[in-house]
Amino acid sequence: MTLTAKWRQWLPYVGVAAVVAYCLAPFYWMLVSSLRRSTDIFSTSLFPHPLSFENYRAVFSPSQGFSRALLNSLIVAGVTTALSLLLATFTAYAMARLEFRFKRLILTLIIATSMFPVVSIVVPLLKLFTNIGWINTYQSMIVPSMSFTLPLAVWNLTTFFRQMPEELEHAAMVDGCTRGQAFRKIIIPLAAPGIFTTAIIVFIAAWNEFLIALSMTNKPGMQTATVAISKFSGATSYQTPYGSQMAAGVLVTVPLVIMVLVFQRRIVAGLTSGAAK
Amino acid sequence: MADTKVPPGTAAPDSGSAPGSRTGRPSSPPKAGRTRARATAGTGRLAALLVSPTLLVLTIVVIYPTIMALNESLYGPKGLDPKTGFISNTEPFVGLRNYTDIFTQAGDRFWNAFWNTTLFTVVTVSLETVIGVAMALIMAKAFRGRALVRAGILVPWAIPTAISGLLWRWIFNADGIANVLIGHQVLWTADGFQAKIAVIIAEVWKTSPFIGLLVLAGLQVIPKEVYEAARIDGAGALARFWRITLPLVKPALLVAVLFRCLDALRMFDLPYILIGAQKGSVETLSMLAQNEASNVRFGPASAYAVLLFLYVFLIALAFVRLLGADLVGEAGDAGGAKRRRAARGRRRALPAPRRAEVTA
Numbered sequence: 001m002t003l004t005a006k007w008r009q010w011l012p013y014v015g016v017a018a019v020v021a022y023c024l025a026p027f028y029w030m031l032v033s034s035l036r037r038s039t040d041i042f043s044t045s046l047f048p049h050p051l052s053f054e055n056y057r058a059v060f061s062p063s064q065g066f067s068r069a070l071l072n073s074l075i076v077a078g079v080t081t082a083l084s085l086l087l088a089t090f091t092a093y094a095m096a097r098l099e100f101r102f103k104r105l106i107l108t109l110i111i112a113t114s115m116f117p118v119v120s121i122v123v124p125l126l127k128l129f130t131n132i133g134w135i136n137t138y139q140s141m142i143v144p145s146m147s148f149t150l151p152l153a154v155w156n157l158t159t160f161f162r163q164m165p166e167e168l169e170h171a172a173m174v175d176g177c178t179r180g181q182a183f184r185k186i187i188i189p190l191a192a193p194g195i196f197t198t199a200i201i202v203f204i205a206a207w208n209e210f211l212i213a214l215s216m217t218n219k220p221g222m223q224t225a226t227v228a229i230s231k232f233s234g235a236t237s238y239q240t241p242y243g244s245q246m247a248a249g250v251l252v253t254v255p256l257v258i259m260v261l262v263f264q265r266r267i268v269a270g271l272t273s274g275a276a277k
Numbered sequence: 278m279a280d281t282k283v284p285p286g287t288a289a290p291d292s293g294s295a296p297g298s299r300t301g302r303p304s305s306p307p308k309a310g311r312t313r314a315r316a317t318a319g320t321g322r323l324a325a326l327l328v329s330p331t332l333l334v335l336t337i338v339v340i341y342p343t344i345m346a347l348n349e350s351l352y353g354p355k356g357l358d359p360k361t362g363f364i365s366n367t368e369p370f371v372g373l374r375n376y377t378d379i380f381t382q383a384g385d386r387f388w389n390a391f392w393n394t395t396l397f398t399v400v401t402v403s404l405e406t407v408i409g410v411a412m413a414l415i416m417a418k419a420f421r422g423r424a425l426v427r428a429g430i431l432v433p434w435a436i437p438t439a440i441s442g443l444l445w446r447w448i449f450n451a452d453g454i455a456n457v458l459i460g461h462q463v464l465w466t467a468d469g470f471q472a473k474i475a476v477i478i479a480e481v482w483k484t485s486p487f488i489g490l491l492v493l494a495g496l497q498v499i500p501k502e503v504y505e506a507a508r509i510d511g512a513g514a515l516a517r518f519w520r521i522t523l524p525l526v527k528p529a530l531l532v533a534v535l536f537r538c539l540d541a542l543r544m545f546d547l548p549y550i551l552i553g554a555q556k557g558s559v560e561t562l563s564m565l566a567q568n569e570a571s572n573v574r575f576g577p578a579s580a581y582a583v584l585l586f587l588y589v590f591l592i593a594l595a596f597v598r599l600l601g602a603d604l605v606g607e608a609g610d611a612g613g614a615k616r617r618r619a620a621r622g623r624r625r626a627l628p629a630p631r632r633a634e635v636t637a
Contacts, residue, residue, distance in 0.1 A: 015415035016422055020429040022412075023486050027432055029454060030444045042452045087330045094327035098320045106328060113339045115536075117543035117589050119563040120582035121338060123570045124345035147338040150331060179323065208437035210546040215567060226439035230550050242447050249440040256435040264428040271487075272494035 027253070034246035041243050055247035065220055066248055069228035073252075076141045076213070076224055077206035083142070084149040084202055085157075085195065092157030093183060097166065107158070114151035121147055122215050129216065140216040141224065145209055149202045156201060156270055160194030161187070197270040200263055204256055225252045343586065350375050350579035368576060375580035383577065389557055390565040390581075394588075396473070397548075397561065398541040401480045406534055408481065409488025414522075416489065417496045430486040438483065442550030445479035449551070468556045476548050476559050480541070488533050495529030496522065535596040542589050562588070 033041065034055050035048035043049070059066050094100070095107055125144050126135075134140040164187065172182040188195075213224040223231070229248045232241050260267060353371040379387045416426055433441070448455050449465035456462055465475040499522065507517050545567065548559035555568060562585040569578035 012415065012418035013422070016419045016426055019412050019415055019486075019489075020426055022482070023429045023433050026441075026444055026448060026482060027436065029448060030440075033447060044454055044457050087334060090327040091331040094324045098324045098327075100321050100324035103324075106332070110331065110335065112593070113335050115539045115589060115593055116339055116343075117563060117582065117585045119543065119545065119566045120346055120586040121342040123566055123575065123578045123582045124342040124349055125338075126570055127349065127575050128342075128345070144338055146334055150334060154331060204435055208439070210437070210439040210549075211563070211567065215571065226437050226546075229443060230439055242450070245443050246447060249436075249443055253436050253440055256437075257432055260431040260435045261428045264424065264431055267431060268427055268490060268494075272491060 027257075030246050030249055030253075034243065034250045036243065038243045055243040056251075058241070058244040059248045059251065064228070064232060064244070064248075065223075066225070066228060066251075068221055069223050069225045070251075072138075072222060073207060073225040075138055076145065077203055077209075079138070080142050080145045080149050080206040081199055081203045084146055084153045085199055088150060088153035088157050088198070089188075089195065091154050092161055093187065095154070095158040096161035097169075107154075110151045110154050114148050114155075116147065118144075118148065118211050122212055126215050134216075136217050136219045136222040138222075141209075141213050144212045144216070145206050149206050152205060153198050153202050156198040157191075157194060160191055160198070160270075163194075164190055193266065194270075197263070197266040200259055200267060201270050204259070207252075207256065346579040346582050346586075349575050350577075350583050352576040354574040354576055371576065375577050376584075378577070379580075379584075386557075386560070386565065387581065387584075390560045390562045393473070393559060394542055394544070394561045394563075394585075397476065397480065397544055398538055400477055401484070401541050402534060402537050404477070404481045405485040405488050405537060406530070408485040409533075410492050410530070412486060412489030413492035413496055414518075416493050427490070430490055433483045434487050434490075436483070438546040439550055441479060441483050442547045445475065445482075445547075446551050449475045466552055468552070468558045470558065472552045472556065472558045476551055479551055480544070480547055483547075484537060484540075488530075488537065491529055491533040492526055495526035499525050531596070531600055535593065538592055538596070539589055542592065543585065 032046070032048050035051055035053070036043060037050060037052040037054055038058075040049070058064070091110075095103065121144060125140075129135055129137075129140045168186050168190065169179075169182040172186045173179065177185065208226065209224070210226045210230075213227045214230075217223050217227065220228070220231075225248070229245055229252065232245050232248065351370060351372055352368040353374065355368050378384070412430070416423065416430075419426065436444070446466055447453060450456075451462065451464055453465075455465065463471055465471050503521055503525075504517060507521055512520065543563050544561050545563040548556070548561060549564055552559045554564065560568075562581060566578045566581040566585065569575075569581060
């Protein structure tokens with residue numbers, strides 16, 4: 001009896017350990033592999049025995065152009081996030097606070113656009129951008145990315161705005177603020193955590209984008225990090241440079257993982273309010 | 278819900294400025310509804326102002342390309358002009374030939390991509406749902422270490438799919454850890470059935486924690502009393518799961534599954550990087566369309582993209598119509614939402630609070 005009781009007490013923790021192991025083991029393997037020397041890259045020990053940063057040095061060798069790719073990613077994801085947030089804040093405010101015709105229809109449409117297969121907008125836009133000479137430009141990656149980041153931002157922010165008591169604005173408006181002032185001085189500061197959360201989620205989505213960046217660029221100097229890593233070349237054409245790919249993968253992922261660790265509560269709140277309601 | 282109750286005497290400030298520009302709402306009885314009617318006209322304009330930039334951008338990046346794709350799919354690839362012998366600069370109009378080709382010459386590749394897409398969607402989403410629900414049940418039981426679990430569970434979600442493709446490519450390498458663990462040499466990333474398995478494993482790894490997270494959010498709003506009452510009535514653990522947990526998390530789960538399905542239908546990065554471009558065993562519709570477009574065959578590429586779009590649309594419609602997935606949720610007009618919620622309340626044994634907030 002006591003044995004089963006003890007089991008019952010510990011079982012959830014065993015389960016939790018299993019869940020965490022499931023989620024982290026492949027990532028751990030990437031981390032370990034990136035820290036091996038290229039000579040023992042195929043070693044299967046659980047720890048990198050002679051710890052080596054050789055792969056990280058290789059990633060940043062000028063021939064790979066990885067720092068430029070990181071910068072490109074930062075520009076594309078950053079601008080996409082900023083633009084999406086700007087437009088989405090206005091729209092979400094209207095969705096949460098104002099009563100107007102076709103509101104439900106508009107919100108349904110906005111959400112529906114986020115479900116579009118990206119490839120079906122990339123193909124025509126690729127042709128259009130080829131014609132107007134936009135290939136290998138930042139805008140050719142930023143504009144199509146808005147197709148999925150903007151609906152995501154609108155949806156998330158609408159939920160956040162709706163959670164805030166409306167009385168606050170009314171009080172401000174009674175005190176003589178216009179609706180615009182009430183929005184700027186009361187709502188925006190109070191919604192800052194929600195806006196910030198949305199910014200993280202949107203940024204991660206934009207940072208992870210691959211198909212648009214792959215299709216819209218053919219010059220190595222304009223590729224984003226995700227595309228650049230997938231095209232890393234080794235010393236010979238038959239050799240896949242797994243070591244430096246893993247190192248680059250870690251470098252691209254670590255900022256996101258740190259963000260996730262620091263803001264996990266906020267991110268979960270944002271994701272579940274947006275997706276599961 | 279978001280109705281604009283303007284306190285009496287402080288009619289929405291911008292409504293007073295243009296009293297004549299009342300939009301087409303039926304005018305209300307003079308005394309009681311006057312302030313409200315004027316406020317509505319004002320908010321209508323304000324709303325239009327606030328919403329239009331988003332709608333404009335979405336029109337440019339979604340609706341316009343979709344129409345372009347429909348148009349483009351009626352044209353054939355540029356080629357040699359039979360009359361002049363030069364490469365022609367214009368694309369010939371071919372009508373529906375890009376579509377009818379699917380039943381003849383381009384058929385094999387299209388149907389292969391179609392069935393791959395369908396197989397990946399069905400298998401990965403089913404596995405993800407089962408694993409995700411199991412994870413959520415485990416996490417709901419744990420009291421300590423929940424923050425750790427939540428952070429851990431978000432890691433696969435945060436890793437870019439392209440990177441996770443590389444990560445799994447390394448794991449499934451001929452001398453990789455996967456083969457060491459199973460003690461058996463399998464060429465996972467070569468073209469073939471095992472490549473499908475590799476893609477499915479990698480996809481399930483990345484997304485089932487996410488389903489777990491959403492289901493956990495749904496679980497946490499179920500009141501404890503419901504379970505206690507069921508236990509007193511003598512319901513076993515399994516009965517409690519089938520009769521209480523599952524029906525109550527169904528709305529959240531349904532939306533999660535719908536989103537995963539639509540995501541899986543447009544799968545691109547993972548098979549593209551894990552196995553490679555133009556590998557028949559894992560080529561999806563997105564990969565096929567992208568490949569055609571990158572070879573400047575815009576017409577066929579658009580036709581494939583349009584077909585994928587229709588496929589996604591039909592699945593979404595089926596979810597909303599047949600299963601009643603509520604996408605917009607509380608959003609939109611109060612009347613519609615209330616009506617639908619009332620209808621659902623009748624079907625449901627117990628009304629559950631709709632908003633899921635994960636608490637530590």
